[in-house]
Amino acid sequence: MDNSPPQHTNRQYEEDLRGLRSGLLKMGGVVERQIADAIESLVERNTGRARETIERDAEVNRMDTEMDERCIRLLALHQPAASDLRFITTGLKITTDLERIGDNAVNICERAIELNEEPQLKPYIDIPRMAEIAQSMVKDSLDALMREDPALAREVIERDDEVDQLNYQIYRELLSYMAEDPQTIPRATRILFVSKYLERIADHATNIAEMIVYMVKGSTIRHMEKKKP
Amino acid sequence: MDNSPPQHTNRQYEEDLRGLRSGLLKMGGVVERQIADAIESLVERNTGRARETIERDAEVNRMDTEMDERCIRLLALHQPAASDLRFITTGLKITTDLERIGDNAVNICERAIELNEEPQLKPYIDIPRMAEIAQSMVKDSLDALMREDPALAREVIERDDEVDQLNYQIYRELLSYMAEDPQTIPRATRILFVSKYLERIADHATNIAEMIVYMVKGSTIRHMEKKKP
Numbered sequence: 001m002d003n004s005p006p007q008h009t010n011r012q013y014e015e016d017l018r019g020l021r022s023g024l025l026k027m028g029g030v031v032e033r034q035i036a037d038a039i040e041s042l043v044e045r046n047t048g049r050a051r052e053t054i055e056r057d058a059e060v061n062r063m064d065t066e067m068d069e070r071c072i073r074l075l076a077l078h079q080p081a082a083s084d085l086r087f088i089t090t091g092l093k094i095t096t097d098l099e100r101i102g103d104n105a106v107n108i109c110e111r112a113i114e115l116n117e118e119p120q121l122k123p124y125i126d127i128p129r130m131a132e133i134a135q136s137m138v139k140d141s142l143d144a145l146m147r148e149d150p151a152l153a154r155e156v157i158e159r160d161d162e163v164d165q166l167n168y169q170i171y172r173e174l175l176s177y178m179a180e181d182p183q184t185i186p187r188a189t190r191i192l193f194v195s196k197y198l199e200r201i202a203d204h205a206t207n208i209a210e211m212i213v214y215m216v217k218g219s220t221i222r223h224m225e226k227k228k229p
Numbered sequence: 230m231d232n233s234p235p236q237h238t239n240r241q242y243e244e245d246l247r248g249l250r251s252g253l254l255k256m257g258g259v260v261e262r263q264i265a266d267a268i269e270s271l272v273e274r275n276t277g278r279a280r281e282t283i284e285r286d287a288e289v290n291r292m293d294t295e296m297d298e299r300c301i302r303l304l305a306l307h308q309p310a311a312s313d314l315r316f317i318t319t320g321l322k323i324t325t326d327l328e329r330i331g332d333n334a335v336n337i338c339e340r341a342i343e344l345n346e347e348p349q350l351k352p353y354i355d356i357p358r359m360a361e362i363a364q365s366m367v368k369d370s371l372d373a374l375m376r377e378d379p380a381l382a383r384e385v386i387e388r389d390d391e392v393d394q395l396n397y398q399i400y401r402e403l404l405s406y407m408a409e410d411p412q413t414i415p416r417a418t419r420i421l422f423v424s425k426y427l428e429r430i431a432d433h434a435t436n437i438a439e440m441i442v443y444m445v446k447g448s449t450i451r452h453m454e455k456k457k458p
Contacts, residue, residue: 065443072318079308089301092321096436175418179411185404189421196425207325214294 013078020070020091021146024098027063028142031098032135034060034105035201039131042112042194043124050109050116060102067095090145090215097204101138104197104204111190111197121177121187130166130198133159137205144209150216156209163202170195242307249299249320250375253327256292257371260327261364263289263334264430268360271341271423272353279338279345289331296324319374319444326433330367333426333433340419340426350406350416359395359427362388366434373438379445385438392431399424 034053041050071092074080080088115121137156144153174188263282270279300321303309309317344350366385373382403417403424 068318068322072314075304075318076311076314082305085301085305089297089304089321092318093297093325096322096325171418175414178407178414182408182411185407185414189400189404189418192418193425196422 010078013074013080016070016074016078017084017087020067020074020088023063023067023070024091024094025142025146027060027067027095027098028138030056030060030063031101031105032138034102035108035131035135035138038105038108038112039128041109042115043128045112045116045120047113047116050112053109054106057102057106060099064095064099068092071095086215087145087148090211093211094145094208097208098138101201101204104201107197108194111194115187115190118187121184121191126166126170126173127191127194127198130163130170130195130202133163133166134198134202134205137163137202137209141205141208141212144212145215148212148216150213153209153212153216157206157213160202160206163199167195167199239307242303242309245299245303245307246313246317249296249303249317252292252296252299253320253323254371254375256289256296256324256327257367259285259289259292260330260334261367263331264337264360264364264367267334267337267341268357270338271344272357274341274345274349276342276345279341282338283335286331286335289328293324293328297321300324315444316374316377319440322440323374323437326437327367330430330433333430336426337423340423344416344419347416350413350420355395355399355402356420356423356427359392359399359424359431362392362395363427363430363434366392366431366438370434370437370441373441374444377441377445379442382438382441382445386435386442389431389435392428396424396428 034056037049037053037056040046041053071088074088075085137159140152141156143149144156171192174192177184178188263285266278266282266285269275270282300317303317304314366388369381370385372378373385400421403421406413407417
C-alpha cells in the first residue's frame with residue numbers, strides 16, 4: 001500500500017540529503033576542533049589562540065542556521081519517508097547541541113584568557129584528559145548518527161560517567177587548594193568552571209547519542225504511513 | 230499558485246496541531262513549577278520538597294518524548310505548509326530546551342539537599358530574584374511562541390543580561406565569603422553552582438526566544454513552495 005512519491009529517484013532530494021549529512025559531519029568536525037583549541041589555549045597559556053577560537057564560533061553559529069534551513073527545506077520540498085524523516089528530525093535537534101558545545105568551548109576560552117593573566121595554579125592533568133574524552137564522545141556520537149549505530153551511541157552514553165567522575169575529582173582537588181590558600185580562590189573557581197563546561201560538553205554528546213538510540217529504535221514512526229489528502 | 234493539499238479542512242491535522250500547542254504550553258508550565266519548587270526547597274531548606282521535585286522530572290522527560298513524537302507524527306502524516314511547518318520544527322527544537330531546564334531544576338534540588346545538611350551560609354536574596362526572572366523568561370518565551378510574537382521574544386532575550394549580572398554579583402560575593410573564611414568554601418561553591426544552573430535556565434529561555442524570532446522571520450521557508458512529485 002505504499003503510494004508515497006518516488007523520493008529515491010529524485011535527484012535534488014538525494015543531493016539535499018547528502019548535503020545535510022556532510023554538513024552535520026563538517027559541523028561536528030569544527031566543533032571538535034573548537035574543544036581541542038580551547039583546551040590548548042588553556043594548557044599552553046596561549047591567549048591569542050583563545051581569541052581566535054572565540055572568533056571562530058561565528059562559523060559554528062552560521063553552520064547551525066544553515067543545517068536547520070537544510071532540514072526545513074528537505075521537509076518542505078519533499079515528503080521524506082519514515083527512516084529519512086527520522087534522520088532529518090534528529091538532525092534538526094542535534095544542531096542545537098553542536099552549537100551549544102561550541103558555546104562551551106568559547107566559555108573555556110574566556111576563562112583561559114582570565115587564567116593566563118595570573119600565575120598558573122597547577123599543571124593541568126585531569127582537564128586535558130576530560131577534554132579528550134568529551135571530544136571523542138562528540139566524534140563518536142556523530143559517527144553513530146551517520147552509521148545509524150545504536151551500539152556506538154550507547155558506548156558514548158556510558159563514557160559520560162567517566163567525565164562526571166573526573167569532574168568530581170577536580171572539584172575535590174580544587175576545594176582543598178582553596179581551603180589551604182585563599183589566594184587561590186579566584187583561579188580555582190575559574191578552573192572549576194572549565195571543568196563544568198567540559199562536563200556540559202559531554203552531556204550534549206550524551207544527548208546526541210540518546211537521540212540516535214531513539215532515532216534508530218523509532219518504533220512510533222516506523223509503522224506510520226503517509227496519509228493522502 | 231497554491232496547490233497544496235487542503236490541510237485546514239483536515240480535522241485530524243487540526244486536532245494534532247492543537248494537541249502540540251497545548252502540550253508545549255503544559256510542558257512549559259510543569260517546567261516553570263519545577264524551577265519554583267527547586268528554589269523553594271533551597272530557600273525554605275525543605276529536603277522533602279527537593280526530593281519530590283527530582284522525582285517529578287520523569288514527567289518532564291515523558292512530555293519531551295511525547296511532544297517529539299507528536300511533531301514527527303504531524304510531519305509524517307500531513308504535509309504541513311510553511312507557517313505550520315515552521316511552528317512544528319520550532320516545537321521539535323524547543324522541547325530539548327524545556328527538558329534541559331528541567332534537568333537544571335533537578336541539579337538545583339541536588340545542591341539544595343547538600344546545602345540543607347549544613348548550617349545556612351547566608352540568607353538567599355539574589356538567588357530567588359534570579360530564579361524569578363529566569364522563570365518569567367521561560368513563561369514569556371512560550372507565550373511568544375503561541376502568539377508568534379517576536380517583540381515579546383526579543384524582550385526575553387534582553388532580560389538575559391539581568392540574569393548574567395546577578396550571576397556575576399553572586400560570584401563576587403561568594404568569592405569574598407570564601408576568602409574571609411575557608412570553612413565556607415564547600416557551601417559557597419554549591420551556591421555558586423545553583424547560580425550557574427539558573428543562568429543556564431535563562432540561557433535556555435533565551436535560546437527558545439531566539440528560535441521564535443527566527444521562526445517568525447523565517448524568510449528562508451516563507452517563500453518556499455512544496456514541490457510536487
